[in-house]
Amino acid sequence: MQTINKQPVTTYPPRVIQFGEGNFMRGFFNWQLAQMNKQGLFQGSAIVVQPIEQGLKPLLDQQDHLYTVILEGLVEGAPVQTTEIISTIHSVINPYQQWQAFLALAENEQLDVIVSNTTEAGIRFDESDAFMDTPPSSFPAKLTALLYRRFQLEKPGFTIIPCELIDRNGEKLKEAVLAYARLWALPAAFIEWLDTDNQFCCSLVDRIVPGYPRETAAEYEAMLGYHDQLMVTAEPFMLWVIEGTKVEEKLPLQAAGLNVIVTDDMTPYREQKVHLLNGPHTAIVSLGRLAGLETVEDVVNDPDFALYLDHLFQEELIPMLDLPESQLTAYAEEIKERFKNPYVHHQLQSIALNSVSKFTARLLPVLMRYSQKKQQFPKRITASLAALLYRYLTCPFEDDASVTAIFAQAQEMAPSQQIDFLLGSDALWQTDLRFLTAEITDMVALLSQDGPRALLHYVEQNDYATPI
Template identity: 30%
Template sequence: MRLGRANLDRLPSGIRRPAYDVSRVMPGIVHLGLGAFHRAHQAVVIDDCLAAGAPGWGIIGASLRSPDTRDALAPQDHLYTIAVRAAEGTAYRVIASLIGSEVARENPARLVARMADAETRIVSLTVTEKGYCHTPQTGDLDERHPDIVHDLNNPDAPRSAPGFIVAALARRRAQGLSPFTVLCCDNLAANGHTVQRIVTQFAALRSKDLGKWISDSVAFPCTMIDRIVPETTDADRAAVSNALGMDDAWPVMTEPFTQWVVEDRFSAGRPDLAAAGVELVADVKPFELMKLRLLNASHSALAYLGYLAGYETIADTMADPHFARLAARVMEEAAVTLVMPAGTDLAAYRVSLLQRFSNPALHHRTWQIAMDGSQKLPQRLLGAMQERLSRGLPIATHALAVAGWMRYVTATDEQGRTIDVRDPLAKEFAALANEAGPVAERLAPALLGVAKVFGPFGADPRLRDAVTAALGRLYAQGARRTVADT
């Protein structure tokens, strides 16, 4: 038996189910990037809003490329289970806020029409950093990106997230409709401002008037989301289906902790997010930097160096006290670069992060976190390093994390086995690594010269010296010994 609306009353009593009439929900949000992260966080918040009596905020999800999520969820009426895993046990909840789905590449015109419809008041995104077709160091649109080139030549059949947003906004403008809010939920620095710049730059390439209208009329609130969401495995699916007594093809695994901070600036209204636990603020930046430089930076350090040391998951890595100490030091050294609102307890947040990373029930693979490092390093590590250098502070711990990334993207591990490097610049990194060889004094400067990642900062001799020294230690004695000696 498959999970679906007709079977909700057959769920065991211990399974939390939608506390509202699912048949009455109408769409108000189109979400681009229908992955596990969205379904473990924003969709759960909207589920709470629907339960509070706001049926006009259902979600139409869109996968930009793969049909896998649609194919798994459509046969079960887009219902799915969120499994919240803690050391003491797992809590299961069925989410019904997702009421339909699209696969952008199958029918781009239909997705544009969905977004352009007057009932769509928010278009939200979790397309990962690389999905914005931008240069992470500058935050500007990459006009030479193949999807951007395609979308400029095919404005009514886009491929990219910026292309879809601009196509839909252009249609609403032509029809005299007010614009929707563009709500970025990805780990970009100043994500709302960055996406506004990318979208406006793309729109201006189509029409300067359109670019100005978007700049003047569309709200792009900044946000910060904090929740760890590992990849769902076949074993996870089996465990969830066993708990439900029926099959769920695409459940989501996550942790108990959840936080969403949103700049309260919307073009066309919003649900009562505060009632669902969202922190609505005037300035998200301090919280965004807190997450990027404490959680995400230490996560990346653990991912690259932990993978090289042979650890499969973050919890496995944290079980090694030397790596737990490394994560704590990354956070400690980044904390001095943060200026937080009164009442923020950074020390308590850091302690909570170490506890969350150590959650034995959360199987978050180091390889998964290591993906797309070229898009992540500028926000997670490089900004804090520049800030510390400006204050005359050392950067050795962060430099070791960067060196771990460099060693990882050579695509060969410490035992000579191939690493499946998933990154938009993977081929460029492999070519540089092949030319430089396993010599820190050649490899580090070569990778620091990749402007799309490091920009002008890559030429700073203080960065070069620190990273080269750390990379040399990794080659000489391996990740585990290097971290133990740090």
Template identity: 30%
Template sequence: MLTEAGLPAETTTLPRLTRATPAPAVRQVHLGLGAFFRAHGAIWTQEADPDWGIIGVSLMSPTMRDALSPQGGCYSALELGARGETLREISIITDVLNARANPEAVLVAMAQESVEIVSLTVTEKGYCHDPSTRALNLNHPDIAHDIANPQPRSAIGYLVRGYQRRMQAGLPAFTAMSCDNLPENGQVLEGVTLALAKLIDPALADWIAQNAAFPSTMVDRIVPATKPEDIARVAATLGRYDAAPVIHEPFRQWVIEDHFCGQRPDYAAVGIQIVKDVKAYEHMKLRMLNGTHSALAYLGYLAGHETISATVADPIFARFVKGLWADEIIPVLQAPEGTSLPDYADALFERYSNPAIAHRTWQIAMDGSQKLPQRILSTLAEATSPCPRLTLTVAAWIRYVGGVDEAGAPIDVRDPMAERLRTILDAAQTPEDKVGAILRVREIFSQEMAQALTGPVTRAYSELLARGARAAMAEIAG
């Protein structure tokens, strides 16, 4: 969270970080200008082509605009590794817009002839879709608004209206590039975009289908939320006040499907993988990294661990996650060409253990209703033998969204379905009733999946209630 609260006075009284060089010409618009893109895609794009300017868009909060605008879009990126830290300035962002305050400015930006790519990091919930079917959720209030109004609210609405303006102006379509943790994210983005466009104007949907491109991608870098102490730390090193630095680990990976309808930076020149099919990379990362991240987040939070590095420092959690990779996830994965999945798991454990990266279990636990299908349930659906660790993870998520931890303290559950899930759990009496009621939420669990999980998850949930997360894991971890 970016805030001056808690900052020492000497930090905010330092000279402000400002742009030292002219801003590059705009070639890209990015929807969802959070910490991840600024610590990943923006850095890599600057390396690939420093003249490829990006307009950043915050869809809801003005916080990022207010922090970056006085700095001309520039900010610092602090890399924290086991051997030390590296600080660098990122200047590829040319302007920051707040969509809620000025939706017209966002549409004007997307309609610029120079714009070749509109990229997105809006999290799973930003796609306004049903995670279990990948279909556009027509009951979503933002989608209902965007069907009827030319000034959109959702990221999907902005894409559709941006394409509409380009079609009407006789301009070529831009490439829409999802950088979110969704399997086949390009196909998901194309599906919901065309579905909304068809409801607005069938001719527009046909134009998008014929002219636009939606490459799938896989992105990977651990980027914890920026805290006031991080801002103070950067200021002390920089000698200037940067209101919006990002913190990240050394590791990074970006795999992009070779499917663009216009120009792009020379991604391959800086190590970005341009491939025909991203699917194997997506599945590997979503299940091995994101899946175990979620498992460690829910179980770790319940057991009282604040960060991922503290969680895997616990020997029971270390054995648990290593067994989860070896016995439950790797057996159902096809490795990308030239990749050793056991070696990838070892590298992930080393990344998780980095004490310099304070990645909070609470942060990773957000939006679980949107993440569970692709991170956990997809592996369970393909498994041919029991998966006690993944089953316990589902039970831990149910316990977590109940809103009360093992010590009886409230949990600040951040999830688009939080109120509904809590109401369901509060209305049920027994563990069997609670689990059964949650498994009937069809936006998350298919009927087939619910039937397969009812018995195992009920037993795991009862174990969590009776013994707590750490003891329940110890029984499985051995």
């Protein structure tokens, strides 16, 4: 069988510096560059910087930086599968072996955009990183060294767009860069240049990228007709919200018809994703696992849970978010279609990890907002909290050590005391939830006696949104 680098492709000059060569960036950002190139809007590629010493450079070099993106999922209810060879990685630099080549990127003024995805732990300040290190260990330290070389050359700055999955990622990255500038005693003029000549954009990314299809790779290669060790599977849906100005002038993503939003405030869009995508995941995980379901697809194809999800979106989540209802409703329908994706076997067990912190971030703000606005409990979110507490009290679970200790303490108490103790734990929720004690106690009793489906039926058939 031929290898992928024997396939005919068009290559493009480098215009972007990209930190990170993993599945997500190749299935998300490099794929978007390809869509702009196909329409003649960008005509550029990325020089990829491998952020850790052991990475994919050898494989990418072996394949002439080519790989296949396979989009699989449902679009308007119909299954879709497309394949495309991506040629938007120009070259790969390993700064651990090519430090001077990395710094030399500062010389090329055509490189005026920097993107990154170095995992959630990538944007960090490590005071042990020194200016003379070749390279320093952290991504922000490497970036600071590159920016300082650009400044020394009196070149224009960059538009910098991190894709790491942390809130206000652009601001946090800039804070880390400034911390290194101070640690290394770099000139005040450099710090001023960081502010005046560079734009650190916060961004929000959304696309499920399962990555290399290890179990079915041979089937895909038979379909493609060539060997590809770096193929990436992803869902068709994608969203990129970028908080910044004049981004489209450098990256004409919207002109290419991509689902990209450039805004001066991404907060509502972050709430949309956290509460409408991540929130329902958290709402269904404990109920679904208690019902013996294994995947998100199992949940949305189950009539009881499908009804629960529909009403959760319509009655409790969408009314609490500060965006146009039509936009939120359309997004919710997209999410439900994504949940049904037969190609992505999203295990409830993986979502169940660290359920307490996930509930606190994704659903508790909506519960509190709903309770304050309507003076009653949102019954489906309350049911999901009851299921979480019941699962943690009765089943093995994986969570932070401090969470585990609190539930172990609760298990030593009489059952009549457990719920009030847990809801009153500021360490779990950063607030006092004991105003829910009576409701949650009743729901936990129903779960214990008759199971999760009985609770779902009860919530749908009764006015359980008791006034506060």
